[in-house]
Amino acid sequence: MNAPGIVVELLRNEPLLVVMPVQHPMASATTxxxxxxxxxxxxxxxxxSTMHDTLITACRQAGFVPTVRQQVAETSTLVALVAAGLGVxxxxxxVRHLRMxxxxxxxxxxxxxxxxxxxxxxxDTIGPLIRRYLDTARTVLRSKKLLDTTSDLDxxxxxxxxx
Numbered sequence: 001m002n003a004p005g006i007v008v009e010l011l012r013n014e015p016l017l018v019v020m021p022v023q024h025p026m027a028s029a030t031t032x033x034x035x036x037x038x039x040x041x042x043x044x045x046x047x048x049s050t051m052h053d054t055l056i057t058a059c060r061q062a063g064f065v066p067t068v069r070q071q072v073a074e075t076s077t078l079v080a081l082v083a084a085g086l087g088v089x090x091x092x093x094x095v096r097h098l099r100m101x102x103x104x105x106x107x108x109x110x111x112x113x114x115x116x117x118x119x120x121x122x123x124d125t126i127g128p129l130i131r132r133y134l135d136t137a138r139t140v141l142r143s144k145k146l147l148d149t150t151s152d153l154d155x156x157x158x159x160x161x162x163x
Contacts, residue, residue, distance in 0.1 A: 013115070
């Protein structure tokens, strides 16, 4: 359930990728089965967050509980810790655009997991700057055919992370 006065607009559901150091033995694989990473140390997002819960759920679906070595709040920190060889991680597909030496991104073969990418804003304070930002985000995603126009917005409330 959404908070009163807050609009949550689902843009798309984004598949997760495995983020791993380039020197990892599985770094050359085309795709990765998550259960093959059961013995790895993971870098994860802080709890409570959608990404933390998604990591735990995906690993349980793959038959194991992940060993989370480090928790982070920022995606760039997650990628940097993976590049430093401290573990592997799961991250939304768009993270692959973070070009960082020492890290590679591989699609998950199983389980198939995605996370919602959404915009949240106060409905009573949409000024020109916010309106332009919202319009730009929708236009960019629509032009790349990434905008999800079929999702049910009422189900999105569970995905609002505490900041």
